[in-house]
Amino acid sequence: xxxxxxxxxxxxxVSKHTAAIGSHIIExxxxxxxxxxxxGNAALFIxxxxxxxxxxxxxxxxxxxxxxETGYRSLPLVITTGxxxxxxxxxxxxxxLSDFGAESMLPGMVAVSMIREIGPVITALICxxxxxxxxGAEIGSMKVTEQIDAMExxxxxxxxxxxxxRVLAVTLMLPVLVLFADAAGLFGSWVGVNIKGSVGxxxxxxxxxxxxxxxxxxxxxxxxxxxxxxxxxVGCYKGFTAGRGTESVGIAATSSVVMAxxxxxxxxxxxxxxxxxxx
Amino acid sequence: MIEQQHTDQAVEKSTAGxxxxxxxxxxxxxxxxKVLDGVSFQLNKEENLVILGKxxxxxxxxxxxxxxxxxxxxGKVLVLGESIPDLNKKELNELRKKIxxxxxxxxxxxxxxxxxxxxxxxxRIRHDLTKKQRMEKIEEALNGVxxxxxxxxxxxxxxxxxxxxxxxxxxxxxxxxxxxxDEPTTGLxxxxxxxxxxxxxxxxxxxxxxxxxxxxxxxxxxITADRLILLKEGKVFATGSFDELKNSTDTxxxxxxxx
Numbered sequence: 001x002x003x004x005x006x007x008x009x010x011x012x013x014v015s016k017h018t019a020a021i022g023s024h025i026i027e028x029x030x031x032x033x034x035x036x037x038x039x040g041n042a043a044l045f046i047x048x049x050x051x052x053x054x055x056x057x058x059x060x061x062x063x064x065x066x067x068x069e070t071g072y073r074s075l076p077l078v079i080t081t082g083x084x085x086x087x088x089x090x091x092x093x094x095x096x097l098s099d100f101g102a103e104s105m106l107p108g109m110v111a112v113s114m115i116r117e118i119g120p121v122i123t124a125l126i127c128x129x130x131x132x133x134x135x136g137a138e139i140g141s142m143k144v145t146e147q148i149d150a151m152e153x154x155x156x157x158x159x160x161x162x163x164x165x166r167v168l169a170v171t172l173m174l175p176v177l178v179l180f181a182d183a184a185g186l187f188g189s190w191v192g193v194n195i196k197g198s199v200g201x202x203x204x205x206x207x208x209x210x211x212x213x214x215x216x217x218x219x220x221x222x223x224x225x226x227x228x229x230x231x232x233x234v235g236c237y238k239g240f241t242a243g244r245g246t247e248s249v250g251i252a253a254t255s256s257v258v259m260a261x262x263x264x265x266x267x268x269x270x271x272x273x274x275x276x277x278x279x
Numbered sequence: 280m281i282e283q284q285h286t287d288q289a290v291e292k293s294t295a296g297x298x299x300x301x302x303x304x305x306x307x308x309x310x311x312x313k314v315l316d317g318v319s320f321q322l323n324k325e326e327n328l329v330i331l332g333k334x335x336x337x338x339x340x341x342x343x344x345x346x347x348x349x350x351x352x353x354g355k356v357l358v359l360g361e362s363i364p365d366l367n368k369k370e371l372n373e374l375r376k377k378i379x380x381x382x383x384x385x386x387x388x389x390x391x392x393x394x395x396x397x398x399x400x401x402x403r404i405r406h407d408l409t410k411k412q413r414m415e416k417i418e419e420a421l422n423g424v425x426x427x428x429x430x431x432x433x434x435x436x437x438x439x440x441x442x443x444x445x446x447x448x449x450x451x452x453x454x455x456x457x458x459x460x461d462e463p464t465t466g467l468x469x470x471x472x473x474x475x476x477x478x479x480x481x482x483x484x485x486x487x488x489x490x491x492x493x494x495x496x497x498x499x500x501x502i503t504a505d506r507l508i509l510l511k512e513g514k515v516f517a518t519g520s521f522d523e524l525k526n527s528t529d530t531x532x533x534x535x536x537x538x
Binding site for chain 1: 343346347348372373375376378380382383384386387388389390399400403404453
């Protein structure tokens with residue numbers, strides 16, 4: 001053995017590197033396999049959920065409770081954020097527009113920005129944090145404390161009771177929240193305009209809506225539905241696939257926020273491209 | 280030798296009654312870890328069968344295979360004559376209406392009060408009941424576990440023992456033929472533990488249920504067991520009555536009962 005090493009001095013080093021490369025390839029292969037199985041599981045989850053939406057035993061009571069929880073309970077946060085976004089946008093844009101003598105375009109610019117982009121995206125990101133993490137943590141903890149198993153042994157489909165109701169509630173409530181965020185943003189903008197001037201609310205709104213067409217609302221609303229769907233699905237999927245320990249509840253909540261936020265941005269990018277192509 | 284002796288006694292007892300649950304050569308692994316390694320036993324009608332074993336001996340996995348929450352790798356699980364692994368979702372749900380399952384953590388729905396927790400299975404299984412009849416059944420179930428005043432309490436307001444009782448009431452409300460108890464006395468003080476064990480006996484007498492009680496609590500086993508099975512490393516190590524196993528000369532059985 002020693003003789004062999006003496007004859008080929010680099011052999012040990014080469015085999016060490018080969019082993020490292022081999023284990024790296026195996027690791028990558030396992031990661032790719034995990035990614036594929038995760039994607040497959042997520043697709044199956046969505047298919048099963050869609051099948052349950054059309055079930056005759058729809059859980060109306062839980063659906064309305066979820067609408068209240070996700071919609072009504074998110075209103076203060078969404079309105080506050082929307083209002084501040086409108087105010088900040090106005091304060092930041094005003095000096096630039098003043099330089100070009102286009103201060104009168106401020107209401108219109110803020111309205112278009114809020115309705116087309118900032119309202120839906122900021123609301124979706126806020127909801128990904130609040131609702132997505134809430135759903136992920138709630139369903140994750142239900143799994144840890146065997147509540148999902150308890151539903152199954154009670155002959156109740158947990159997918160129908162927990163997932164369908166939450167996903168539909170978030171999908172339907174998000175566009176409503178976006179409308180509130182838009183309104184709050186315009187109000188915030190009006191407050192911003194009045195910090196260094198005096199403009200009536202009616203005049204401000206008439207200027208704002210003069211720049212906005214009804215068609216501006218449609219892609220924004222459709223986008224909001226998609227954002228809601230993404231947030232609900234990600235939260236439910238992460239909760240449902242959480243592990244058994246209490247640590248996994250935290251992981252489910254965190255990964256719900258991260259994944260939902262990322263998917264909201266990606267969906268927004270695709271939606272903007274499609275809207276641009278259609279216009 | 281002892282295993283053989285106890286198995287013979289068990290077979291003798293089993294043939295005397297009608298088997299409600301029949302498990303044959305059940306195997307279940309998680310990755311490379313074999314949790315159940317050829318478990319076979321029967322549960323007779325109106326019998327309280329206690330399955331004893333150390334933590335990690337495969338007790339909870341066994342009960343979850345019986346309830347259809349886990350799919351076994353090999354072996355037969357016959358419940359009321361139906362093969363659990365071969366049933367489709369709809370058939371399994373129909374069978375589950377005859378099975379009550381008390382979870383180790385009670386598994387009460389945190390977002391619902393006691394009344395809603397109890398009404399949850401009723402609303403989805405007993406479509407024939409009116410609102411008044413449902414309320415009567417809820418009150419009856421709560422009286423049965425001695426907690427008639429807890430109707431509008433949230434699970435977070437209940438003690439460990441109360442949670443177990445409400446969990447029990449929730450499973451009993453659908454009038455099951457079979458009761459599966461997963462560690463019913465874990466985490467409870469000895470007094471409450473004894474109360475829950477006595478309640479299990481009362482339930483068996485009142486509702487004529489056949490029960491499997493998974494535990495490592497000897498007090499609970501002594502109070503509730505008509506027959507015991509001792510699981511060790513995923514296998515049936517011994518079966519017999521509490522006294523038979525307690526007086527066994529086998530070192531392993533003895534050490535378990537001494538602890």
